[in-house]
Amino acid sequence: MASPPVVSNALVQHMARLHKQSPLFVALFDATDTTRYANPAFLSIFGLSTYAGLTWSDLMRHSYMSGVGAAIKTDDFEAWLTSTRSRRGKLPFRAFETDLTDGRWIYITETVDEQGWVLHVAFDISAMRTSERALRQARDGALRAAQTDALTGISNRAHILQQLDQRLEQLRTSGQTCGVVILDLDHFKCVNDTHGHHAGDLVLTHFARLVAGTLRREDGFGRLGGEEFMLLFPNIEAAALTLTVSRVLELVRAAAPLSDVPDFSYTCSAGVAMLKAELDAKANICNADRAAYAAKANGRDRLEWAA
Ligand SMILES: Nc1nc2c(ncn2[C@@H]2O[C@H](COP(=O)(O)OP(=O)(O)OP(=O)(O)O)[C@@H](O)[C@H]2O)c(=O)[nH]1
Numbered sequence: 001m002a003s004p005p006v007v008s009n010a011l012v013q014h015m016a017r018l019h020k021q022s023p024l025f026v027a028l029f030d031a032t033d034t035t036r037y038a039n040p041a042f043l044s045i046f047g048l049s050t051y052a053g054l055t056w057s058d059l060m061r062h063s064y065m066s067g068v069g070a071a072i073k074t075d076d077f078e079a080w081l082t083s084t085r086s087r088r089g090k091l092p093f094r095a096f097e098t099d100l101t102d103g104r105w106i107y108i109t110e111t112v113d114e115q116g117w118v119l120h121v122a123f124d125i126s127a128m129r130t131s132e133r134a135l136r137q138a139r140d141g142a143l144r145a146a147q148t149d150a151l152t153g154i155s156n157r158a159h160i161l162q163q164l165d166q167r168l169e170q171l172r173t174s175g176q177t178c179g180v181v182i183l184d185l186d187h188f189k190c191v192n193d194t195h196g197h198h199a200g201d202l203v204l205t206h207f208a209r210l211v212a213g214t215l216r217r218e219d220g221f222g223r224l225g226g227e228e229f230m231l232l233f234p235n236i237e238a239a240a241l242t243l244t245v246s247r248v249l250e251l252v253r254a255a256a257p258l259s260d261v262p263d264f265s266y267t268c269s270a271g272v273a274m275l276k277a278e279l280d281a282k283a284n285i286c287n288a289d290r291a292a293y294a295a296k297a298n299g300r301d302r303l304e305w306a307a
Helices: 009-021 040-046 056-066 077-085 130-147 157-174 188-195 197-212 238-254 281-297
Strands: 025-029 035-038 093-099 105-112 118-124 178-185 220-225 228-234 268-274 303-305
Touching: 025 040, 040 056, 056 077, 077 197, 093 130, 130 157, 157 178, 157 220, 157 228, 157 281, 178 197, 178 238, 178 281, 188 197, 197 220, 197 228, 197 238, 228 238, 238 268, 238 303, 268 281, 281 303
Parallel strands: 268 303
Antiparallel strands: 025 035, 025 118, 093 105, 105 118, 178 228, 178 268, 220 228
16 A cells, blocks of 8 residues: 655745745644744735734734724624634634725635644635625625524534534544533523523623633534533543633632622533543433533532533
8 A cells, every 4th residue: 555645844845935925825723723834925914924922813803903904893802702713613624705904805714633723725816706705705694693692602502513523523533532511500590580681691691701711712612502501622631621611610600790780790500521432412412411410409600520
């Protein structure tokens, strides 16, 4: 059998030279979403001369603040970031179109490896027929809406379950482990009953943003329904998962999400499990669900591991 081609230094140098001169926008981000490579064309989008130390979120924030680069049309950048991050780097491949502040229109491809590194290759499609652009944009918008929870902006049930299937597949094919966590807000009915449904909505939105801010890019976070959420943590040890979830519970406990009621606080309970290759998606969810139920039964505001 022929052996796989060797990636020699010379080959790498050719690739680097070609990327440098290519009009394609090429960038590579590691699992923490820090830029590890960006060619001059990519940097020119943002009017930057270096990418050193910049994360993808930094690039987006830079665009938003300076008006150079990605056209980000929102009044609430942090909400936009939470929502966009819930779709970013979750599936092995996706492609979409976006516009730049200078009026250019680009087509972006996003390829994700099993270690959570993301390769972007994008190209300028400004010259392509504009008549079909509105249609394509509507299609991308519809896809985003179909994946997004309307209230919190994170993944909806269908999107997080799609990610769960993906993680199960990776566990079966390459042994890549993944933690699954069910988070359920405590006594949430009481929040609605005491402070009103609108306040309840604010708490849910606040919770989603707070938790999203603690996650790695490859982690999945979705709202299953009501006050129940699911998290997926690929490539994590049990001890680290316990620490991460404990930190989430701590942050929630310390939060004051209602500015009108400054002494209002809330808690949540967590059921934690590692995905099991021999179980289907439903049975894996049941496992974490049972643990969440135990956390409720044992007094709430705590995490329990699945048996
Ligand atoms: N404000 C608001 N409330 C919601 C939403 N979705 C579900 N709820 C409410 O969430 C509450 C969930 O109540 P329960 O299932 O009894 O659970 P709980 O009060 O959190 O009690 P425990 O889970 O046992 O701690 C219900 O009152 C629902 O009406 C939403 O989108 N917005």
